[in-house]
Amino acid sequence: MIELSDTFIFDTMLKSSSLLGLSAGMLGVVISYQRRSIEINALAAGSFVGILVFYLLAGVGIYLSSYFSGEIDKYVFSFTGSIFGALFMIILLNILYKTDRLHMHIIQSLMTAVMLGVGITLITYIRQTGGALDSGIEIYLFGETTSLNSEEFDFLRIIAVAAVVLLLLYFRRLKIVIFNKDIARTTHFHVSFYYTLINIMVICLVAFSIKIMGVFLTVAIFLIPAVTARLWSNRLFIIMILAGVFGAVSGTLGTIVSGTLGNMTLGIAITLILAVFFLASLIISPYKGLAGKLIKYMR
Amino acid sequence: MIRTYSSKEHIEQLNVAVKCENVTVEYKGRPNLLNINMEVPSGVLLAVLGPNNSGKTTLLKTIAGVEKPTAGNIYIYSRPTHALKNDVAYVPERNHVNWDFPINLFDLVLMGSYNRLRRAEQPHKKDKIAVKEALERMGLEKLAKKSICDLSRGEKHRALIARALVQDARIYIMDDPMVAADEESINIIVEVLQELRAKKKTVIVSHHDFVTIPRYFDMVALLNVKLLGIGKTEDILTEENFEKTYGMSAGIIKNIRLYMDESHDRTK
Numbered sequence: 272m273i274e275l276s277d278t279f280i281f282d283t284m285l286k287s288s289s290l291l292g293l294s295a296g297m298l299g300v301v302i303s304y305q306r307r308s309i310e311i312n313a314l315a316a317g318s319f320v321g322i323l324v325f326y327l328l329a330g331v332g333i334y335l336s337s338y339f340s341g342e343i344d345k346y347v348f349s350f351t352g353s354i355f356g357a358l359f360m361i362i363l364l365n366i367l368y369k370t371d372r373l374h375m376h377i378i379q380s381l382m383t384a385v386m387l388g389v390g391i392t393l394i395t396y397i398r399q400t401g402g403a404l405d406s407g408i409e410i411y412l413f414g415e416t417t418s419l420n421s422e423e424f425d426f427l428r429i430i431a432v433a434a435v436v437l438l439l440l441y442f443r444r445l446k447i448v449i450f451n452k453d454i455a456r457t458t459h460f461h462v463s464f465y466y467t468l469i470n471i472m473v474i475c476l477v478a479f480s481i482k483i484m485g486v487f488l489t490v491a492i493f494l495i496p497a498v499t500a501r502l503w504s505n506r507l508f509i510i511m512i513l514a515g516v517f518g519a520v521s522g523t524l525g526t527i528v529s530g531t532l533g534n535m536t537l538g539i540a541i542t543l544i545l546a547v548f549f550l551a552s553l554i555i556s557p558y559k560g561l562a563g564k565l566i567k568y569m570r
Numbered sequence: 571m572i573r574t575y576s577s578k579e580h581i582e583q584l585n586v587a588v589k590c591e592n593v594t595v596e597y598k599g600r601p602n603l604l605n606i607n608m609e610v611p612s613g614v615l616l617a618v619l620g621p622n623n624s625g626k627t628t629l630l631k632t633i634a635g636v637e638k639p640t641a642g643n644i645y646i647y648s649r650p651t652h653a654l655k656n657d658v659a660y661v662p663e664r665n666h667v668n669w670d671f672p673i674n675l676f677d678l679v680l681m682g683s684y685n686r687l688r689r690a691e692q693p694h695k696k697d698k699i700a701v702k703e704a705l706e707r708m709g710l711e712k713l714a715k716k717s718i719c720d721l722s723r724g725e726k727h728r729a730l731i732a733r734a735l736v737q738d739a740r741i742y743i744m745d746d747p748m749v750a751a752d753e754e755s756i757n758i759i760v761e762v763l764q765e766l767r768a769k770k771k772t773v774i775v776s777h778h779d780f781v782t783i784p785r786y787f788d789m790v791a792l793l794n795v796k797l798l799g800i801g802k803t804e805d806i807l808t809e810e811n812f813e814k815t816y817g818m819s820a821g822i823i824k825n826i827r828l829y830m831d832e833s834h835d836r837t838k
Contacts (some may be wrong), residue, residue: 444684451662453666505679506677507673
Protein backbone atom coordinates (compact mmCIF):
# COMPACT_ATOMS: atom_id res chain seq x y z
CA MET A 272 0.00 0.00 0.00
CA ILE A 273 1.28 3.46 -0.92
CA GLU A 274 1.81 5.78 2.05
CA LEU A 275 0.87 9.50 2.09
CA SER A 276 4.55 10.39 1.83
CA ASP A 277 4.63 8.58 -1.49
CA THR A 278 1.93 10.81 -3.03
CA PHE A 279 4.40 12.25 -5.54
CA ILE A 280 5.45 8.78 -6.71
CA PHE A 281 1.82 7.68 -6.89
CA ASP A 282 0.87 10.80 -8.85
CA THR A 283 3.76 10.19 -11.27
CA MET A 284 2.75 6.57 -11.77
CA LEU A 285 -0.90 7.51 -12.24
CA LYS A 286 0.02 9.92 -15.02
CA SER A 287 2.55 7.48 -16.52
CA SER A 288 0.09 4.59 -16.68
CA SER A 289 -2.70 6.67 -18.18
CA LEU A 290 -0.38 8.25 -20.78
CA LEU A 291 1.02 4.84 -21.68
CA GLY A 292 -2.52 3.42 -21.89
CA LEU A 293 -3.65 6.27 -24.15
CA SER A 294 -0.75 6.07 -26.59
CA ALA A 295 -0.31 2.26 -26.59
CA GLY A 296 -4.07 1.77 -26.99
CA MET A 297 -4.17 4.05 -30.05
CA LEU A 298 -1.01 2.54 -31.55
CA GLY A 299 -2.34 -0.96 -30.83
CA VAL A 300 -5.14 -0.34 -33.36
CA VAL A 301 -2.55 0.29 -36.09
CA ILE A 302 -0.49 -2.74 -35.03
CA SER A 303 -3.48 -5.08 -34.98
CA TYR A 304 -4.53 -4.09 -38.53
CA GLN A 305 -0.96 -4.63 -39.69
CA ARG A 306 -1.45 -8.18 -38.33
CA ARG A 307 1.59 -7.73 -36.06
CA SER A 308 -0.16 -8.39 -32.74
CA ILE A 309 2.15 -11.23 -31.69
CA GLU A 310 5.16 -9.11 -32.62
CA ILE A 311 4.55 -7.00 -29.48
CA ASN A 312 5.28 -10.12 -27.39
CA ALA A 313 8.53 -10.69 -29.27
CA LEU A 314 9.54 -7.03 -28.89
CA ALA A 315 8.79 -7.08 -25.15
CA ALA A 316 10.88 -10.25 -24.78
CA GLY A 317 13.72 -8.68 -26.81
CA SER A 318 13.48 -5.56 -24.69
CA PHE A 319 13.60 -7.71 -21.52
CA VAL A 320 16.79 -9.43 -22.67
CA GLY A 321 18.26 -6.03 -23.64
CA ILE A 322 17.64 -4.70 -20.12
CA LEU A 323 19.25 -7.74 -18.51
CA VAL A 324 22.31 -7.56 -20.78
CA PHE A 325 22.68 -3.86 -19.96
CA TYR A 326 22.23 -4.71 -16.24
CA LEU A 327 25.25 -6.95 -16.55
CA LEU A 328 27.11 -4.15 -18.35
CA ALA A 329 25.95 -1.75 -15.60
CA GLY A 330 27.55 -4.09 -13.08
CA VAL A 331 30.86 -3.59 -14.85
CA GLY A 332 30.10 0.14 -15.09
CA ILE A 333 29.36 0.47 -11.39
CA TYR A 334 32.56 -1.40 -10.60
CA LEU A 335 34.53 0.95 -12.87
CA SER A 336 32.74 4.07 -11.57
CA SER A 337 33.59 3.17 -7.98
CA TYR A 338 37.17 2.72 -9.16
CA PHE A 339 37.13 6.20 -10.74
CA SER A 340 34.91 7.70 -7.99
CA GLY A 341 32.20 8.63 -10.53
CA GLU A 342 28.51 7.70 -10.65
CA ILE A 343 26.51 5.76 -13.21
CA ASP A 344 22.71 5.84 -13.22
CA LYS A 345 21.29 2.31 -13.34
CA TYR A 346 18.06 3.63 -14.94
CA VAL A 347 19.93 4.99 -17.95
CA PHE A 348 21.43 1.55 -18.50
CA SER A 349 18.09 -0.24 -18.18
CA PHE A 350 16.25 2.15 -20.53
CA THR A 351 19.03 2.06 -23.13
CA GLY A 352 19.05 -1.73 -22.87
CA SER A 353 15.31 -1.82 -23.35
CA ILE A 354 15.45 0.32 -26.52
CA PHE A 355 18.37 -1.64 -27.96
CA GLY A 356 16.72 -4.98 -27.16
CA ALA A 357 13.47 -4.02 -28.93
CA LEU A 358 15.39 -2.52 -31.87
CA PHE A 359 17.50 -5.65 -32.22
CA MET A 360 14.36 -7.79 -32.16
CA ILE A 361 12.53 -5.75 -34.81
CA ILE A 362 15.57 -5.93 -37.12
CA LEU A 363 15.91 -9.68 -36.53
CA LEU A 364 12.19 -10.27 -37.18
CA ASN A 365 12.30 -8.31 -40.44
CA ILE A 366 15.31 -10.31 -41.62
CA LEU A 367 13.49 -13.55 -40.78
CA TYR A 368 10.27 -12.41 -42.54
CA LYS A 369 12.26 -11.81 -45.72
CA THR A 370 13.59 -15.37 -45.74
CA ASP A 371 9.99 -16.52 -46.37
CA ARG A 372 10.72 -19.90 -44.76
CA LEU A 373 8.07 -19.64 -42.02
CA HIS A 374 4.82 -17.75 -41.52
CA MET A 375 5.37 -14.43 -39.72
CA HIS A 376 3.23 -15.48 -36.73
CA ILE A 377 5.36 -18.61 -36.26
CA ILE A 378 8.54 -16.49 -36.40
CA GLN A 379 7.10 -14.05 -33.83
CA SER A 380 6.07 -16.84 -31.43
CA LEU A 381 9.38 -18.63 -31.86
CA MET A 382 11.43 -15.51 -31.15
CA THR A 383 9.25 -14.69 -28.10
CA ALA A 384 9.90 -18.15 -26.65
CA VAL A 385 13.63 -18.02 -27.38
CA MET A 386 14.05 -14.52 -25.89
CA LEU A 387 12.02 -15.38 -22.77
CA GLY A 388 14.25 -18.45 -22.31
CA VAL A 389 17.37 -16.31 -22.62
CA GLY A 390 15.85 -13.68 -20.28
CA ILE A 391 14.97 -16.18 -17.54
CA THR A 392 18.49 -17.65 -17.76
CA LEU A 393 20.02 -14.17 -17.44
CA ILE A 394 17.76 -13.18 -14.54
CA THR A 395 18.74 -16.38 -12.69
CA TYR A 396 22.40 -15.60 -13.31
CA ILE A 397 22.03 -11.98 -12.09
CA ARG A 398 20.20 -13.14 -8.94
CA GLN A 399 22.98 -15.60 -8.15
CA THR A 400 25.86 -13.24 -8.83
CA GLY A 401 24.50 -9.69 -8.99
CA GLY A 402 24.56 -8.63 -5.34
CA ALA A 403 23.29 -5.04 -5.23
CA LEU A 404 22.32 -5.18 -8.91
CA ASP A 405 19.84 -7.96 -8.09
CA SER A 406 17.43 -5.47 -6.51
CA GLY A 407 14.69 -4.25 -8.82
CA ILE A 408 14.92 -6.67 -11.71
CA GLU A 409 11.61 -8.36 -10.74
CA ILE A 410 9.68 -5.27 -11.92
CA TYR A 411 10.36 -6.32 -15.51
CA LEU A 412 8.34 -9.50 -15.04
CA PHE A 413 4.93 -8.06 -14.08
CA GLY A 414 5.45 -4.30 -13.71
CA GLU A 415 5.60 -2.23 -10.54
CA THR A 416 3.67 0.73 -9.11
CA THR A 417 6.84 2.60 -8.22
CA SER A 418 8.89 1.62 -11.25
CA LEU A 419 9.39 5.02 -12.97
CA ASN A 420 11.37 7.95 -11.60
CA SER A 421 10.58 11.57 -12.51
CA GLU A 422 13.17 11.72 -15.36
CA GLU A 423 11.70 8.61 -16.92
CA PHE A 424 8.19 10.06 -16.52
CA ASP A 425 9.26 13.23 -18.34
CA PHE A 426 10.61 11.15 -21.19
CA LEU A 427 7.49 8.97 -21.30
CA ARG A 428 5.34 12.11 -21.41
CA ILE A 429 7.23 13.37 -24.47
CA ILE A 430 7.09 9.99 -26.24
CA ALA A 431 3.40 9.37 -25.48
CA VAL A 432 2.26 12.85 -26.52
CA ALA A 433 4.40 12.67 -29.68
CA ALA A 434 2.90 9.27 -30.54
CA VAL A 435 -0.68 10.53 -30.11
CA VAL A 436 0.01 13.70 -32.14
CA LEU A 437 1.71 11.74 -34.95
CA LEU A 438 -1.09 9.17 -35.07
CA LEU A 439 -3.68 11.93 -35.40
CA LEU A 440 -1.61 14.03 -37.80
CA TYR A 441 -0.84 11.14 -40.15
CA PHE A 442 -4.13 9.34 -39.52
CA ARG A 443 -5.38 9.43 -43.11
CA ARG A 444 -2.07 8.32 -44.60
CA LEU A 445 -1.58 5.60 -41.99
CA LYS A 446 -5.10 4.39 -42.77
CA ILE A 447 -4.34 3.81 -46.45
CA VAL A 448 -0.88 2.33 -45.66
CA ILE A 449 -2.29 -0.27 -43.25
CA PHE A 450 -5.34 -0.94 -45.45
CA ASN A 451 -3.32 -1.87 -48.53
CA LYS A 452 0.36 -1.20 -49.14
CA ASP A 453 0.03 -1.48 -52.91
CA ILE A 454 -2.72 1.13 -53.13
CA ALA A 455 -0.68 3.39 -50.82
CA ARG A 456 2.38 3.03 -53.07
CA THR A 457 0.41 3.93 -56.22
CA THR A 458 -1.02 6.90 -54.32
CA HIS A 459 2.67 7.89 -53.94
CA PHE A 460 2.88 7.68 -50.17
CA HIS A 461 6.25 6.61 -48.78
CA VAL A 462 5.15 3.32 -47.24
CA SER A 463 8.58 2.61 -45.73
CA PHE A 464 8.56 6.01 -43.98
CA TYR A 465 5.23 5.26 -42.28
CA TYR A 466 6.37 1.72 -41.35
CA THR A 467 9.53 3.18 -39.80
CA LEU A 468 7.48 5.79 -37.94
CA ILE A 469 5.20 3.07 -36.53
CA ASN A 470 8.23 0.95 -35.55
CA ILE A 471 9.91 3.84 -33.72
CA MET A 472 6.73 4.54 -31.75
CA VAL A 473 6.32 0.82 -30.91
CA ILE A 474 9.94 0.44 -29.75
CA CYS A 475 9.76 3.51 -27.49
CA LEU A 476 6.41 2.59 -25.97
CA VAL A 477 7.41 -1.06 -25.43
CA ALA A 478 10.56 0.18 -23.65
CA PHE A 479 8.38 2.04 -21.11
CA SER A 480 5.61 -0.51 -21.06
CA ILE A 481 7.97 -3.25 -19.92
CA LYS A 482 8.57 -1.31 -16.68
CA ILE A 483 4.90 -0.59 -16.06
CA MET A 484 3.26 -3.75 -17.44
CA GLY A 485 6.11 -6.26 -17.31
CA VAL A 486 7.40 -8.50 -20.10
CA PHE A 487 4.47 -10.93 -20.04
CA LEU A 488 1.65 -8.35 -20.03
CA THR A 489 3.00 -5.62 -22.32
CA VAL A 490 0.93 -7.07 -25.17
CA ALA A 491 -2.26 -6.49 -23.11
CA ILE A 492 -2.02 -2.69 -23.06
CA PHE A 493 -1.45 -2.59 -26.83
CA LEU A 494 -4.09 -5.05 -27.93
CA ILE A 495 -6.97 -5.34 -25.45
CA PRO A 496 -8.02 -1.67 -25.92
CA ALA A 497 -7.93 -2.12 -29.72
CA VAL A 498 -10.04 -5.29 -29.62
CA THR A 499 -12.48 -3.78 -27.10
CA ALA A 500 -12.91 -0.62 -29.18
CA ARG A 501 -13.59 -2.73 -32.30
CA LEU A 502 -16.66 -4.12 -30.52
CA TRP A 503 -18.11 -0.60 -30.30
CA SER A 504 -17.54 0.81 -33.77
CA ASN A 505 -16.96 0.07 -37.44
CA ARG A 506 -15.01 3.29 -38.09
CA LEU A 507 -11.23 3.29 -37.75
CA PHE A 508 -10.98 6.81 -36.30
CA ILE A 509 -13.58 6.15 -33.60
CA ILE A 510 -11.92 2.80 -32.83
CA MET A 511 -8.57 4.55 -32.36
CA ILE A 512 -10.04 7.22 -30.05
CA LEU A 513 -12.00 4.63 -28.03
CA ALA A 514 -8.90 2.40 -27.73
CA GLY A 515 -6.97 5.38 -26.36
CA VAL A 516 -9.75 6.11 -23.85
CA PHE A 517 -9.96 2.44 -22.73
CA GLY A 518 -6.17 2.31 -22.37
CA ALA A 519 -5.97 5.57 -20.40
CA VAL A 520 -8.86 4.71 -18.06
CA SER A 521 -7.47 1.21 -17.46
CA GLY A 522 -4.03 2.66 -16.73
CA THR A 523 -5.50 5.09 -14.20
CA LEU A 524 -7.80 2.58 -12.49
CA GLY A 525 -5.08 -0.10 -12.55
CA THR A 526 -2.63 2.20 -10.77
CA ILE A 527 -5.23 3.08 -8.12
CA VAL A 528 -6.09 -0.62 -7.56
CA SER A 529 -2.44 -1.67 -7.47
CA GLY A 530 -1.49 1.24 -5.16
CA THR A 531 -4.42 0.61 -2.82
CA LEU A 532 -4.15 -3.15 -2.56
CA GLY A 533 -0.36 -3.12 -2.38
CA ASN A 534 0.02 -6.83 -3.09
CA MET A 535 -1.05 -6.66 -6.74
CA THR A 536 1.56 -5.65 -9.34
CA LEU A 537 0.70 -2.82 -11.70
CA GLY A 538 0.76 -4.93 -14.89
CA ILE A 539 -1.70 -7.44 -13.48
CA ALA A 540 -4.03 -4.70 -12.13
CA ILE A 541 -4.16 -2.87 -15.50
CA THR A 542 -4.67 -6.11 -17.41
CA LEU A 543 -7.56 -7.12 -15.13
CA ILE A 544 -9.26 -3.73 -15.61
CA LEU A 545 -8.78 -4.07 -19.39
CA ALA A 546 -10.27 -7.58 -19.21
CA VAL A 547 -13.33 -6.20 -17.39
CA PHE A 548 -13.81 -3.58 -20.14
CA PHE A 549 -13.43 -6.25 -22.80
CA LEU A 550 -15.89 -8.68 -21.21
CA ALA A 551 -18.46 -5.93 -20.57
CA SER A 552 -18.13 -4.76 -24.20
CA LEU A 553 -18.42 -8.31 -25.48
CA ILE A 554 -21.77 -8.58 -23.72
CA ILE A 555 -23.33 -5.13 -24.14
CA SER A 556 -21.80 -3.56 -27.28
CA PRO A 557 -24.44 -2.68 -29.90
CA TYR A 558 -22.61 -4.10 -32.95
CA LYS A 559 -21.18 -7.38 -31.83
CA GLY A 560 -22.46 -7.75 -28.26
CA LEU A 561 -23.67 -11.16 -27.14
CA ALA A 562 -26.70 -9.67 -25.34
CA GLY A 563 -27.89 -7.94 -28.50
CA LYS A 564 -27.47 -11.10 -30.52
CA LEU A 565 -29.36 -13.10 -27.89
CA ILE A 566 -32.26 -10.58 -27.90
CA LYS A 567 -32.34 -10.70 -31.72
CA TYR A 568 -32.34 -14.52 -31.60
CA MET A 569 -35.13 -14.61 -28.98
CA ARG A 570 -37.31 -12.35 -31.15
CA MET B 571 14.57 12.00 -65.67
CA ILE B 572 12.44 13.35 -68.50
CA ARG B 573 13.43 12.24 -71.96
CA THR B 574 13.56 14.72 -74.80
CA TYR B 575 12.66 13.83 -78.36
CA SER B 576 12.56 15.43 -81.77
CA SER B 577 9.07 16.79 -82.47
CA LYS B 578 7.96 13.80 -84.62
CA GLU B 579 9.35 11.32 -82.12
CA HIS B 580 7.80 13.30 -79.27
CA ILE B 581 4.32 13.07 -80.79
CA GLU B 582 4.81 9.32 -81.20
CA GLN B 583 5.93 9.03 -77.58
CA LEU B 584 2.89 10.95 -76.33
CA ASN B 585 0.70 8.30 -77.90
CA VAL B 586 2.50 5.59 -75.96
CA ALA B 587 1.00 5.33 -72.48
CA VAL B 588 3.27 2.56 -71.16
CA LYS B 589 6.65 1.50 -72.45
CA CYS B 590 8.61 -1.43 -71.00
CA GLU B 591 12.28 -1.71 -71.97
CA ASN B 592 13.98 -5.05 -71.22
CA VAL B 593 12.08 -5.37 -67.94
CA THR B 594 13.10 -8.29 -65.74
CA VAL B 595 11.71 -8.92 -62.26
CA GLU B 596 13.38 -11.59 -60.15
CA TYR B 597 12.26 -13.05 -56.86
CA LYS B 598 14.86 -15.03 -54.91
CA GLY B 599 16.98 -15.40 -58.02
CA ARG B 600 14.10 -16.78 -60.12
CA PRO B 601 12.61 -14.57 -62.82
CA ASN B 602 8.90 -13.71 -62.52
CA LEU B 603 9.24 -11.61 -65.65
CA LEU B 604 12.02 -11.96 -68.19
CA ASN B 605 13.11 -9.31 -70.64
CA ILE B 606 9.72 -7.73 -71.33
CA ASN B 607 9.64 -5.23 -74.19
CA MET B 608 6.28 -3.73 -75.00
CA GLU B 609 4.47 -0.52 -75.78
CA VAL B 610 0.85 0.15 -74.87
CA PRO B 611 -0.76 2.91 -76.92
CA SER B 612 -2.81 5.56 -75.17
CA GLY B 613 -6.59 5.03 -74.91
CA VAL B 614 -6.79 1.25 -75.37
CA LEU B 615 -8.21 -1.62 -73.33
CA LEU B 616 -5.45 -4.20 -72.96
CA ALA B 617 -6.02 -7.67 -71.51
CA VAL B 618 -3.02 -9.48 -70.05
CA LEU B 619 -3.45 -13.24 -70.42
CA GLY B 620 -1.37 -16.09 -69.12
CA PRO B 621 -1.49 -19.22 -66.97
CA ASN B 622 -1.06 -19.15 -63.17
CA ASN B 623 2.38 -17.91 -62.05
CA SER B 624 3.04 -16.47 -65.48
CA GLY B 625 3.86 -13.06 -63.98
CA LYS B 626 0.61 -11.20 -64.78
CA THR B 627 0.27 -9.63 -61.31
CA THR B 628 4.02 -8.88 -61.23
CA LEU B 629 3.78 -7.11 -64.60
CA LEU B 630 0.80 -5.02 -63.48
CA LYS B 631 2.46 -4.14 -60.16
CA THR B 632 5.71 -3.22 -61.88
CA ILE B 633 3.94 -0.93 -64.35
CA ALA B 634 1.98 0.63 -61.47
CA GLY B 635 5.25 1.29 -59.61
CA VAL B 636 4.41 -1.05 -56.71
CA GLU B 637 7.38 -3.31 -57.50
CA LYS B 638 10.74 -2.28 -58.84
CA PRO B 639 12.18 -4.10 -61.85
CA THR B 640 15.44 -5.98 -61.23
CA ALA B 641 16.57 -4.77 -64.65
CA GLY B 642 15.17 -2.57 -67.39
CA ASN B 643 13.02 0.54 -67.39
CA ILE B 644 9.34 1.41 -67.46
CA TYR B 645 8.10 4.71 -68.81
CA ILE B 646 4.61 6.12 -68.30
CA TYR B 647 3.95 8.78 -70.91
CA SER B 648 7.72 8.84 -71.42
CA ARG B 649 8.46 9.46 -67.73
CA PRO B 650 9.99 6.85 -65.41
CA THR B 651 7.52 5.29 -62.93
CA HIS B 652 9.13 6.82 -59.82
CA ALA B 653 8.48 10.31 -61.23
CA LEU B 654 4.74 9.71 -61.52
CA LYS B 655 2.17 11.73 -59.70
CA ASN B 656 -1.44 10.70 -60.11
CA ASP B 657 -0.86 9.10 -63.53
CA VAL B 658 -1.68 5.53 -62.52
CA ALA B 659 -4.61 4.18 -60.51
CA TYR B 660 -4.14 0.61 -59.32
CA VAL B 661 -6.93 -1.82 -58.49
CA PRO B 662 -5.50 -4.77 -56.52
CA GLU B 663 -6.88 -8.29 -56.67
CA ARG B 664 -9.90 -8.65 -54.37
CA ASN B 665 -8.20 -11.37 -52.28
CA HIS B 666 -5.20 -9.13 -51.61
CA VAL B 667 -7.31 -6.62 -49.66
CA ASN B 668 -8.08 -6.83 -45.95
CA TRP B 669 -11.89 -6.70 -46.02
CA ASP B 670 -12.11 -6.85 -42.19
CA PHE B 671 -10.68 -3.34 -42.11
CA PRO B 672 -13.07 -1.09 -40.14
CA ILE B 673 -14.20 1.45 -42.74
CA ASN B 674 -17.42 1.92 -44.67
CA LEU B 675 -17.72 1.93 -48.44
CA PHE B 676 -17.76 5.75 -48.67
CA ASP B 677 -14.46 5.97 -46.76
CA LEU B 678 -12.87 3.32 -48.97
CA VAL B 679 -13.82 5.18 -52.15
CA LEU B 680 -12.75 8.50 -50.61
CA MET B 681 -9.22 7.06 -50.33
CA GLY B 682 -8.98 7.78 -54.07
CA SER B 683 -8.77 11.50 -53.27
CA TYR B 684 -6.01 11.20 -50.62
CA ASN B 685 -3.15 11.85 -53.05
CA ARG B 686 -4.60 15.30 -53.71
CA LEU B 687 -4.71 16.19 -50.01
CA ARG B 688 -1.94 17.50 -47.78
CA ARG B 689 -0.98 15.81 -44.51
CA ALA B 690 -3.82 16.96 -42.23
CA GLU B 691 -6.05 18.48 -44.92
CA GLN B 692 -9.67 17.36 -44.82
CA PRO B 693 -11.35 16.11 -48.02
CA HIS B 694 -13.12 18.92 -49.89
CA LYS B 695 -16.72 19.05 -51.05
CA LYS B 696 -15.64 18.30 -54.63
CA ASP B 697 -13.87 15.12 -53.41
CA LYS B 698 -17.07 13.96 -51.71
CA ILE B 699 -19.07 14.74 -54.85
CA ALA B 700 -16.56 12.68 -56.87
CA VAL B 701 -17.07 9.78 -54.44
CA LYS B 702 -20.85 9.99 -54.80
CA GLU B 703 -20.54 10.03 -58.60
CA ALA B 704 -18.18 7.04 -58.58
CA LEU B 705 -20.51 5.12 -56.26
CA GLU B 706 -23.48 5.92 -58.50
CA ARG B 707 -21.56 4.87 -61.60
CA MET B 708 -20.68 1.54 -60.00
CA GLY B 709 -24.27 1.03 -58.76
CA LEU B 710 -23.22 1.20 -55.11
CA GLU B 711 -24.80 4.48 -53.95
CA LYS B 712 -27.25 2.74 -51.59
CA LEU B 713 -24.39 0.89 -49.87
CA ALA B 714 -22.28 3.99 -49.06
CA LYS B 715 -22.69 3.62 -45.28
CA LYS B 716 -22.23 -0.15 -45.31
CA SER B 717 -19.11 -1.64 -43.72
CA ILE B 718 -16.82 -3.07 -46.41
CA CYS B 719 -16.79 -6.48 -44.72
CA ASP B 720 -20.53 -6.80 -45.48
CA LEU B 721 -20.16 -6.35 -49.26
CA SER B 722 -20.65 -9.22 -51.71
CA ARG B 723 -17.78 -10.36 -53.95
CA GLY B 724 -19.03 -8.38 -56.94
CA GLU B 725 -19.64 -5.30 -54.81
CA LYS B 726 -16.06 -5.54 -53.49
CA HIS B 727 -14.71 -5.52 -57.06
CA ARG B 728 -16.89 -2.52 -57.90
CA ALA B 729 -15.84 -0.72 -54.69
CA LEU B 730 -12.14 -1.01 -55.57
CA ILE B 731 -12.79 0.30 -59.09
CA ALA B 732 -14.86 3.19 -57.67
CA ARG B 733 -11.84 4.17 -55.52
CA ALA B 734 -9.65 4.16 -58.63
CA LEU B 735 -12.21 6.30 -60.53
CA VAL B 736 -12.03 8.97 -57.81
CA GLN B 737 -8.24 9.05 -58.30
CA ASP B 738 -8.96 10.27 -61.88
CA ALA B 739 -5.73 8.92 -63.34
CA ARG B 740 -4.63 8.64 -66.98
CA ILE B 741 -3.86 4.92 -66.73
CA TYR B 742 -5.92 2.30 -64.88
CA ILE B 743 -4.30 -0.99 -63.95
CA MET B 744 -6.66 -3.68 -62.67
CA ASP B 745 -5.70 -7.09 -61.34
CA ASP B 746 -8.47 -9.61 -62.04
CA PRO B 747 -11.35 -7.13 -61.59
CA MET B 748 -14.01 -9.58 -62.74
CA VAL B 749 -12.94 -12.89 -61.24
CA ALA B 750 -15.79 -14.69 -59.43
CA ALA B 751 -18.02 -11.61 -59.74
CA ASP B 752 -21.77 -11.80 -60.42
CA GLU B 753 -23.18 -10.98 -63.85
CA GLU B 754 -24.53 -7.57 -62.77
CA SER B 755 -21.09 -6.55 -61.49
CA ILE B 756 -19.34 -7.80 -64.65
CA ASN B 757 -21.73 -5.82 -66.86
CA ILE B 758 -21.17 -2.63 -64.86
CA ILE B 759 -17.38 -3.12 -64.83
CA VAL B 760 -17.28 -3.71 -68.61
CA GLU B 761 -19.39 -0.58 -69.21
CA VAL B 762 -17.03 1.45 -67.03
CA LEU B 763 -13.97 0.07 -68.86
CA GLN B 764 -15.49 1.16 -72.17
CA GLU B 765 -16.35 4.60 -70.78
CA LEU B 766 -12.74 4.98 -69.66
CA ARG B 767 -11.57 4.11 -73.17
CA ALA B 768 -14.01 6.68 -74.59
CA LYS B 769 -12.35 9.26 -72.30
CA LYS B 770 -8.97 8.30 -73.85
CA LYS B 771 -7.80 6.59 -70.65
CA THR B 772 -5.57 3.55 -70.95
CA VAL B 773 -6.76 0.44 -69.13
CA ILE B 774 -4.61 -2.65 -68.52
CA VAL B 775 -6.44 -5.61 -67.04
CA SER B 776 -5.41 -9.16 -66.17
CA HIS B 777 -8.22 -11.42 -67.27
CA HIS B 778 -9.06 -15.12 -67.26
CA ASP B 779 -12.22 -15.51 -69.28
CA PHE B 780 -10.97 -16.27 -72.83
CA VAL B 781 -14.46 -16.23 -74.31
CA THR B 782 -15.20 -12.61 -73.41
CA ILE B 783 -11.83 -11.18 -74.45
CA PRO B 784 -12.74 -10.37 -78.08
CA ARG B 785 -15.89 -8.61 -76.90
CA TYR B 786 -14.28 -6.50 -74.18
CA PHE B 787 -10.69 -5.72 -75.21
CA ASP B 788 -8.92 -3.99 -78.11
CA MET B 789 -5.53 -5.52 -77.43
CA VAL B 790 -4.15 -8.65 -75.81
CA ALA B 791 -0.75 -9.40 -74.29
CA LEU B 792 0.15 -13.08 -73.85
CA LEU B 793 2.51 -13.69 -70.99
CA ASN B 794 4.32 -16.67 -69.59
CA VAL B 795 7.28 -15.14 -67.73
CA LYS B 796 8.32 -13.88 -71.19
CA LEU B 797 6.07 -11.77 -73.37
CA LEU B 798 4.84 -14.14 -76.07
CA GLY B 799 2.81 -11.66 -78.04
CA ILE B 800 1.09 -8.29 -77.90
CA GLY B 801 -1.20 -6.69 -80.44
CA LYS B 802 -4.77 -6.44 -81.65
CA THR B 803 -7.04 -9.10 -80.15
CA GLU B 804 -7.84 -10.80 -83.47
CA ASP B 805 -4.15 -10.95 -84.44
CA ILE B 806 -2.92 -12.34 -81.13
CA LEU B 807 -5.61 -14.87 -80.28
CA THR B 808 -4.28 -17.55 -82.63
CA GLU B 809 -4.04 -21.27 -82.00
CA GLU B 810 -0.26 -21.14 -82.25
CA ASN B 811 0.04 -18.32 -79.67
CA PHE B 812 -2.37 -20.05 -77.35
CA GLU B 813 -0.44 -23.30 -77.44
CA LYS B 814 2.78 -21.37 -76.84
CA THR B 815 1.30 -19.62 -73.80
CA TYR B 816 -0.80 -22.29 -72.17
CA GLY B 817 0.56 -25.45 -73.75
CA MET B 818 -3.05 -26.59 -74.15
CA SER B 819 -5.03 -27.93 -77.08
CA ALA B 820 -6.18 -25.59 -79.76
CA GLY B 821 -9.81 -26.59 -79.15
CA ILE B 822 -10.37 -23.61 -76.89
CA ILE B 823 -9.27 -21.14 -79.52
CA LYS B 824 -11.65 -22.74 -82.02
CA ASN B 825 -14.51 -22.11 -79.58
CA ILE B 826 -13.42 -18.50 -79.16
CA ARG B 827 -13.24 -18.04 -82.94
CA LEU B 828 -16.74 -19.53 -83.20
CA TYR B 829 -17.95 -17.11 -80.54
CA MET B 830 -16.27 -14.17 -82.28
CA ASP B 831 -17.92 -15.10 -85.59
CA GLU B 832 -21.32 -15.43 -83.92
CA SER B 833 -21.05 -12.05 -82.18
CA HIS B 834 -19.83 -10.53 -85.48
CA ASP B 835 -22.94 -11.93 -87.22
CA ARG B 836 -25.17 -10.59 -84.44
CA THR B 837 -23.78 -7.08 -84.83
CA LYS B 838 -24.39 -7.25 -88.55
